[in-house]
Amino acid sequence: MELWQAMVLGGFYWFSFLGFFPHSINLLFYQPLTASLLVGLVMGDVPTAMIVGATIQPMFLGQTQAGWVITNDNSAAGIITASVVIASGMDIESAMAVAVAVGLVMSQLTNVRMTVGSFWNALTDKFIKNRQYNKLWLSTIIYPSLFKIVLYWIPMSLVLYFGASNIGFFVDGLPEWLQNGLGALASLMPIVGLCIVASSIGKKGYMPFFIGGFVFAAYSGLSGIGIAVAAVMLAWFDFRCQNKGEHLSINLKSTVSESAILGKEI
Template sequence: MTITWWQILLLTLYAGYQIWDELHIYSSASSPVFAGMLSGLVMGDLTTGLVIGGSLQLTILGVGTFGGATRIDANTGTIMATAFSVSLGMNPQQAISAIGVPVASLLVQLDILARFANTYFAHRMDKKIEEFDYKGIERNFLLGLVPWSLSRMLPVFLALTFGGGLVQSVVGVLNNQLQWLGDGLEVAGAVLPAVGFAILLRYLPVKKHLPYLILGFTITALLTVVFNDIQLLGENVAEVVENLEATFNALPMLAITLIGLALATISYKNGQNGKGTPQQSTSNTQEDSVEGEIDDDEL
């Protein structure tokens, strides 16, 4: 399957829009999971897009841009990984490791370039402020979007237009002469979400809320085992009993989300009720700072 011109156009336009959404609109359309969903719809394989987008979303769970710091561009990485995975029939996990993560890391340099280019419009805005030219301020503010969007649109357009042959050659080598490396990349792609969870847990006040973490993990693990056993039993019964209309589903993600929401609500209400003395709170904050965790009042 080749990537058609309209698919390249739509993905390029979205690449330019998603950075605008991330900086100004905040509609969550700039998240990797949304990028995977949209890329999957454009490429005609929603499942692959969601797998790649969800994996990269989990990978950057604990990574932020505090103080204007540049992070890996997981959104652009998701777009390219999904497009090439679907068009070349590439394993999604292999696409994450071989395309998604390297592209996301390389785009850090273009992000920095866009920030430097944007200072030109910032200085023009300073001048317009001194002149009380409000229209000029608004105009330069919007023009600042140009370097940001181009820093995402150009790589996506060039890669999807001219990079298909190179990626196809690489995939062929990974699946033949370097099969061991291709298998290793698939394993690495599957492990990356766990790395994101580890980074997130490193900076959350885990020690302070350890009972909730243990309880949530235990409940989810137990329910997963129960649901999986029921599903397996139902499938076996369906093979024996004809015209069985019952359906047996695995544990839905919504149930896991609600468990986490309930525990978070309990923790929040306990904090609102003032449980714990000020001395204990100060002590916990100092311990969290030593461990590198972000305390609640810093979020």
């Protein structure tokens, strides 16, 4: 990997933690699929990067956190894994194992940021107490952003520049039983993520959509784009029905009741 590529990708990693945008935008940049896309654009291999991103994205669907204690670093998993696959030609199964390890290790940087963040809070309180409101932008924007350069940008750039090509050889040198174990663990994580997402839907009435969509995707033979378009149209139709008080299940029930009443009248 070239130095400028490592610097650009390290800058994206830093950018994903800035938090200057709405929460939904921040989450978008934090996802492995988005991070992998940028890796592909920078390294000139978008198809491979998107395959890596789509493979490891389900692994992080069920990620939860308590009190802002981050257990996995999604952005680092996408950037480093996609870079390693493109630079060293690692297979996807081994890449999934790398994503698990990278996500766990790099998450400790965020825990460090949370600890140091208490200092910026104290400095903000000091400025407010002294009525130095013109300095609040220093403790809330400038100082935290500069610290994140040291915490995120520089380490990520160094890891990519010196290790993107070597991690693949390191993983290939692991014992076969350990590689198989990591591969099995990585294969289970997408299933766990999907199950957690399914259980968090909250409405039992939506489970038929989930199961039907899975069966449709497995046996229809359509591409991902076709399935996505069909899902969007179905979601739009159901949304319109609910807004009009005409939910599909309610319609069916009312239709049966009206038919019974008409039958009695006849």
